[in-house]
Amino acid sequence: MAGNSDPLTPRAKLAVTAGKAVAAASRAAGRGSGSVIGGKVALRLDPDLLARLAQNLDVILVSATNGKTTTTRLIAEALRAAGPVVSNALGANMPAGITSALAGGSDAKFGVIEVDEKYLAGVARDTDPKCIALLNLSRDQLDRAAETRMLAENWREGLAGSKAVVIANCDDPLVVWAASSSPNVVWVAAGQMWKDDAWSCPSCGGVMQRPGDDWYCGECGFRRPTPTWALSGDHVLDPHGSAWPIHLQLPGRANKANAASSAAVAAVFGVPPQVALERMYQVQAVAGRYDVVQFQNRDLRLLLAKNPAGWLETFSLIDPPPAPVILSVNARGADGTDTSWLWDVDYTRLTGHPIFVLGDRKLDLAVRLEVAGQHFQVCENLDQAVQLCPPGRIEVIANYTAFQDLRRRVGN
Known part of the structure; x- marks a missing residue:
């Protein structure tokens, strides 16, 4: 995985081999893909394995409540225009599943990784990503995840000072609050249909004002940043104001929003919007969704x-x-x-x-x-x-x- 210049340590190689063997046994027993159990075994043998596997990759992390798996797939398709990609395409998005995915991509240039919201800060620490895409935050798994404001706070603290380019949805106040601690943010106007988790200001608790598509806090002045990329109907507007048609087989406005964020990510790595959006047309279904x-x-x-x-x-x-x-x-x-x-x-x-x-x-x-x-x-x-x-x-x-x-x- 880590290339000739920096081969994996013997311990890391053993961990990868053991993890693959366990995963294969799990698949043979009909217990799913085996990626999670394989990753758990590998990490038990080498707790630093995720960082080692990521060290020679350009890592892109994708996190959100909704749309992670689809956006990860769209970004992976777009970046294949610039080199081989390894990705956790089946959605195993906690450290064990991510480790398993990276262990399978020995000649990859890019690692496009979907990350569960609760694990984003830790995975970012381990993988030193070049880019992080933050799409949305809303209530989910109420017994497991803390309320959304606390998740946003975890992101904000975990990403503070990160060297990564953060691609963030400026229409979601919780995402904006989380991303604002990062020195290098690219804002995308991707829209927000569900607003019921963002009526109070994440910064001060004041009531959000929402005139039209804009939003701001009337008490502390926290407000929607100006986007450099935007979803506009069936087009993505790039930072130069050019409109690029979105070519998708996936249905719905939400997937157009995912494509807009994905195009912004691809541009970070030199893939032009036209190329990125055309490549996204290959995606017909994502892990069975929309089939x-x-x-x-x-x-x-x-x-x-x-x-x-x-x-x-x-x-x-x-x-x-x-x-x-x-x-x-x-x-x-x-x-x-x-x-x-x-x-x-x-x-x-x-x-x-x-x-x-x-x-x-x-x-x-x-x-x-x-x-x-x-x-x-x-x-x-x-x-x-x-x-x-x-x-x-x-x-x-x-x-x-x-x-x-x-x-x-x-x-x-």
Whole structure:
């Protein structure tokens, strides 16, 4: 990994070999990709392995509540125009999974790494990134993650004085507060549909004023910085004011925003916006998200939504009524076990859609839909739901482990 000039130590090589062996055994046993367990074993043998693997790479870190996996994939595609890329493309975004991913990219020039929000500061310390992309912060996994203002504070402290170029969304006050401690920030106007976590000023606690697309605190003067990149409809505006068309197969405004941030990252490494955006067109689906699959002679589109902001963006993607919608919610460890976030989602946006509900927490979701005045049926499993669906492409929206369950069932 580290090239001829600075080979891995014998201990690091042993750790990489052992990690790969454990990962292979885990895959052979049918327990997933093995990347997390492999990385854990490797880090146990050499606690400094992540830093060693990163030392000869240009590392780009991507963190956010929503859009990390997709943006990581878009950046990786764009940067392949400038050299080989290694990336944790399947979304294993804590130190063990990141270590596993980097161990597999011996001739890479770039490391494009998705990082869980809670681990960003530590991973940045270990990998000495050239660039960090910060997209958004909103409530997620209420039992696991501290409230969003504390996450923003962790980012702010962890990134203070970082040498990295920070590409940050100037439309999210929490991201701006977090990034403002960095000496080298490039602001991107990527938009913010979900605003319910940013009504109070992260700097002083005052009430945010939000005229139009602008925002500022009337008490301390903390305000939206002027962007140098911007999403404008179907185009990205670069720092010179040129408008570049966004070519994506992925649907929705949120993915155009991800593309705008990705183009800004690519430019840091000399890849022009036109080249970056054209390369992003290769991406059809990301770890199963947005895939249209055939199941029981029906077309199902698989959509992942893990928290209120994600559900809001996803509702804007789905086919208009009367397209049938299947909703599946679990509350396992990877989802967060607290489902009170369901009350933050505006399910009245599904009015006119036939709705079918499944998953471990289908009754929690049923109560929420009842209160929202929606018509729905509770189903035992995907097969039953699909059989009950009226004609039309079926939109399937699920949170994290429910999404994995559905992918296994449809053979995706």
